[in-house]
Ligand code: PFF
């Protein structure tokens with residue numbers, strides 16, 4: 001059977017945008033920004049996206065389109081046998097990230113349901129009530145059930161295939177995310193506290209960068225890779241379904257631009273909500289956004305509707321990302337072992353569900369897995385892939401980049417050199433700082 005392909009270029013771009021835009025932009029970005037000193041972090045992060053994220057996205061794209069294979073097969077074909085272990089690293093990382101990603105996504109579904117059935121008043125009375133609500137959502141049977149529900153949705157989309165599953169789903173989900181988010185930001189603008197919130201968000205303190213760069217740098221690197229779905233083969237896999245030739249650089253620019261714009265807009269949504277409820281963005285943790293936002297939704301006008309829409313929007317964004325991770329794992333089973341799509345998706349869904357169960361029991365596992373995946377696995381994966389493409393497969397990579405764009409003059413060569421040295425060095429330093 002011929003390998004599946006995207007039906008349209010827009011389908012491919014929306015799928016990649018859907019993968020990029022997710023919990024990383026909405027759940028992780030505000031609390032990392034809070035933890036790392038507000039807008040100072042934002043600035044380093046933006047520099048990282050442009051200088052490291054964009055070339056690294058192109059690296060994954062050329063590997064995928066060139067080989068038309070899953071990450072393990074792709075690296076084996078382009079490199080010698082040993083490079084395939086980088087592919088295995090990607091597959092392992094996918095399992096780990098999806099297992100906790102699904103649990104957290106389940107919380108957003110649960111909070112959407114709470115908005116419909118009860119509203120968020122329970123979080124208004126006092127911070128302890130909001131904490132207690134979060135505790136009951138995040139652990140125990142509820143958490144397990146919504147983790148299961150979320151994985152069922154992910155499996156159903158992947159089982160339906162590239163065109164009728166992923167492509168149809170993202171054509172609905174990605175526009176919905178954008179419309180809802182812009183609506184929420186416009187609402188945030190109407191709140192009295194918005195001016196104060198924007199000021200907090202948009203006034204970087206350069207002193208903070210100079211003082212804390214050893215923690216800001218790895219955090220920004222990890223967040224840049226996480227948010228662009230880099231370092232575990234998602235973009236290799238998605239590009240492997242590109243049949244004809246296109247301009248990969250243009251596609252990458254659109255994807256990076258949209259993901260970054262959405263992350264920045266999320267700040268314009270979340271910070272006004274928090275300031276309106278008299279809260280300061282903070283010192284965080286994974287539960288912070290739930291606890292403080294439910295308190296905010298209990299306060300602000302029409303908070304119940306706004307909150308329900310917000311949580312639903314995040315749930316949709318999480319779904320369009322989670323499917324890309326399961327597709328990496330499924331493509332590996334399909335390409336390398338000839339497993340059919342439906343059993344591959346279902347079997348992997350069960351395995352990921354089981355792996356996520358400990359997170360529903362104790363949130364300690366969430367922090368551990370998130371930290372390990374983000375500051376080590378993704379960064380290591382991106383580093384190894386940059387070394388491979390920059391130094392081992394650079395001729396094939398440059399040639400592949402030029403297909404659909406034409407002769408780039410010196411630009412193709414310049415890209416290779418950016419990958420060879422700046423990307424490798426900065427990522428290696430970030431990895432080192434993240435480990436020590
Ligand atoms: N990019 C997604 C987000 O920002 O939520 C998360 C993600 C998806 C990370 C796929 C890694 C990945 F391979």
Ligand code: NA
Pocket residue numbers: 019020021022023024025226227228229259
């Ligand atoms: Na993202």
